[in-house]
Amino acid sequence: MSGTHHHGPGGHHHHAGDSDDTLPPPTGTRIAEGVLELDTRLGGWDRVTAGYLIEGDAPVLVETGSQSSVPALLAHLDRLGLGPNDLAGVVVTHIHLDHAGGVGDVARAFPKATVYVHPKGARHLADPTKLVDSAARVYGPLLDSLYGRLDPTPAERIHVLEDGEEIRVSANRFLTAIDSPGHAKHHLGLHDSWSGTLFVGDAVGVKLPDGGVLRPSTPPPDFDLDLALQSLGKFADRRPTGLALAHYGLLADPLDVLDEANGTLRRWAGVAEAAFRNGEDIAAALSATFASDLDGVAEEHREKLEVMNGVHSNAAGLQRWLATKAPAEGTSET
Numbered sequence: 272m273s274g275t276h277h278h279g280p281g282g283h284h285h286h287a288g289d290s291d292d293t294l295p296p297p298t299g300t301r302i303a304e305g306v307l308e309l310d311t312r313l314g315g316w317d318r319v320t321a322g323y324l325i326e327g328d329a330p331v332l333v334e335t336g337s338q339s340s341v342p343a344l345l346a347h348l349d350r351l352g353l354g355p356n357d358l359a360g361v362v363v364t365h366i367h368l369d370h371a372g373g374v375g376d377v378a379r380a381f382p383k384a385t386v387y388v389h390p391k392g393a394r395h396l397a398d399p400t401k402l403v404d405s406a407a408r409v410y411g412p413l414l415d416s417l418y419g420r421l422d423p424t425p426a427e428r429i430h431v432l433e434d435g436e437e438i439r440v441s442a443n444r445f446l447t448a449i450d451s452p453g454h455a456k457h458h459l460g461l462h463d464s465w466s467g468t469l470f471v472g473d474a475v476g477v478k479l480p481d482g483g484v485l486r487p488s489t490p491p492p493d494f495d496l497d498l499a500l501q502s503l504g505k506f507a508d509r510r511p512t513g514l515a516l517a518h519y520g521l522l523a524d525p526l527d528v529l530d531e532a533n534g535t536l537r538r539w540a541g542v543a544e545a546a547f548r549n550g551e552d553i554a555a556a557l558s559a560t561f562a563s564d565l566d567g568v569a570e571e572h573r574e575k576l577e578v579m580n581g582v583h584s585n586a587a588g589l590q591r592w593l594a595t596k597a598p599a600e601g602t603s604e605t
């Protein structure tokens with residue numbers, strides 16, 4: 272688990288101009304024309320959580336990261352020259368706290384920005400009480416030591432995105448929302464019409480630049496294999512030019528990666544299902560089968576993977592999915 276070097280949102284407040292070497296590089300990384308990857312540095316780590324700024328006369332931010340990432344995010348935007356009235360929109364792929372925890376803070380910092388979210392996530396941004404309570408149960412002490420919480424967004428600032436709806440970034444640039452449940456029921460992909468980049472949140476899985484293979488992300492309480500596979504198919508149908516993962520960065524062979532994601536999801540679900548039917552521990556079965564994925568990944572980087580996308584979280588989500596679908600398929604033991 273994480274060490275004591277993590278600090279919560281109340282711990283440190285950075286402002287642009289601070290000469291603090293924990294701040295991110297000044298202007299992010301350009302991954303496509305008019306698309307900047309911003310390292311939002313969850314836990315102070317490099318390249319674990321990404322936000323993306325889509326440039327245009329109505330600039331839009333995709334993902335805020337967690338509330339603890341807000342200082343790093345605001346420093347990026349300040350150094351890019353975005354004043355308080357310059358950001359037109361903030362869209363979150365889904366409302367897990369490592370993607371949306373900063374929304375309330377960012378909405379406050381940019382009073383003209385519209386906040387875009389999936390229909391099933393909107394009420395939680397307006398009143399985060401239930402979401403934060405359930406996150407507290409899942410994350411335990413990491414909620415405050417690592418992620419932070421989620422401040423409410425005024426309801427009139429929230430725009431619910433339906434499948435296929437477009438966010439205008441400039442006269443000839445739109446982000447199209449793609450309903451993509453599976454990882455979570457409130458998950459959207461965003462497809463940039465100009466660069467062809469598809470922002471996939473967690474729907475394709477997790478692959479950190481510091482090592483390891485693409486792994487699925489199957490957390491409780493929503494994970495659903497069939498929906499997740501359908502969502503990958505919807506992404507492929509759009510023929511994106513690249514996939515931008517929240518964890519982390521651009522993958523340039525989108526159709527190959529979507530194929531790989533389909534395969535890894537099926538393998539993880541298959542191992543989990545066999546363990547479930549045999550009454551074995553799903554986490555142990557997943558570890559035994561997939562631990563070698565991380566051969567060659569340095570110890571310092573394994574911690575990031577374990578916190579972001581640990582076997583136990585995936586096992587818990589797969590367990591819940593299997594337990595939910597089992598009665599419908601007549602697999603009860605009676």
Ligand SMILES: [Zn+2]
Binds near residue numbers: 365367454455473
């Ligand atoms: Zn997520």
